[in-house]
Amino acid sequence: MSIEAQGTGIKATILSTIATGLRVYATNEIPDTLELPCVIVMLGPGTYATTFDNAYDQVFRLILCVAKQDSPAAFNKLLDYIDHTGARSLFAALDADRTLNGSCSASKLDNHSGAGSMQWGRTVYLSTEFELQVWS
Amino acid sequence: MARVAGYGGDLLAPGIIAGVREWSIDYVAAALDTSGYDGGQDKTFLAGMREWSGTFNGFKDGAPLAVGTILAAEFQESGVVTQKWTGNIYITNIGASSSVDGLVIYNYSFQGTGAPTALPTT
Numbered sequence A: 001m002s003i004e005a006q007g008t009g010i011k012a013t014i015l016s017t018i019a020t021g022l023r024v025y026a027t028n029e030i031p032d033t034l035e036l037p038c039v040i041v042m043l044g045p046g047t048y049a050t051t052f053d054n055a056y057d058q059v060f061r062l063i064l065c066v067a068k069q070d071s072p073a074a075f076n077k078l079l080d081y082i083d084h085t086g087a088r089s090l091f092a093a094l095d096a097d098r099t100l101n102g103s104c105s106a107s108k109l110d111n112h113s114g115a116g117s118m119q120w121g122r123t124v125y126l127s128t129e130f131e132l133q134v135w136s
Numbered sequence B: 001m002a003r004v005a006g007y008g009g010d011l012l013a014p015g016i017i018a019g020v021r022e023w024s025i026d027y028v029a030a031a032l033d034t035s036g037y038d039g040g041q042d043k044t045f046l047a048g049m050r051e052w053s054g055t056f057n058g059f060k061d062g063a064p065l066a067v068g069t070i071l072a073a074e075f076q077e078s079g080v081v082t083q084k085w086t087g088n089i090y091i092t093n094i095g096a097s098s099s100v101d102g103l104v105i106y107n108y109s110f111q112g113t114g115a116p117t118a119l120p121t122t
Helices: A003-017 A072-082 A090-095
Strands: A023-025 A038-047 A057-067 A106-112 A116-120 A123-135 B010-012 B020-033 B045-059 B070-076 B084-097 B105-118
Touching: A003 A023, A003 A038, A003 A057, A003 A090, A057 A072, A057 A116, A072 A123, A090 A106, B010 B020, B045 B084, B070 B105
Parallel strands: A023 A038
Antiparallel strands: A038 A057, A057 A123, A106 A123, A116 A123, B010 B070, B020 B045, B045 B105, B070 B084, B084 B105
């Protein structure tokens, strides 16, 4: 499977569990402006030829943006997505189908960066970044 | 003269075994000690019987091989047809390991039976 297919597989996997209230932008549909809350699937580092039959490892950076300002309500919403269980948990959503909709052999949502901020199109958003390890 | 990158290699037995990352082969000849009282302090030897064995390992990808299986194996050092070892092997040992932040890994040991049918050249 291609990296692009893995990107759309990540989107499908997240949305199959977190069906409402979250917009996911796959690697082939990065937007100019964001509709919140959202996850932007960005490419991280990768490693080629990890086996003789040409498997590869790929890391995806999932940037979650929940609000334009750091309010208590927005921060609480961030926690709902960061938590390892629950209806909005990104970990639970991705762990439910580790093949990412059949686009890879295995995957693991490895870590998050904690509460932070991210600038997108001159606007600053309350955000966090997840690191998703994908094995082709 | 050119060095050879390992990543261009492969292991076929006889088809590709998916997930393999490493292989190694030991091809040895027994050294038979022919030393006697008449030889002084320097030992002497004769070449004895030869045998070959080795290991390979990689990620689990499909059903594991079975211990005791005999396979027609081809250990490719590269895509160059002269850079490979071939012969029949018995799988003599299987080991598996797993970690929470990685993939399941299988380690295999094998014993060659008969002579290698091809040895690598340049």
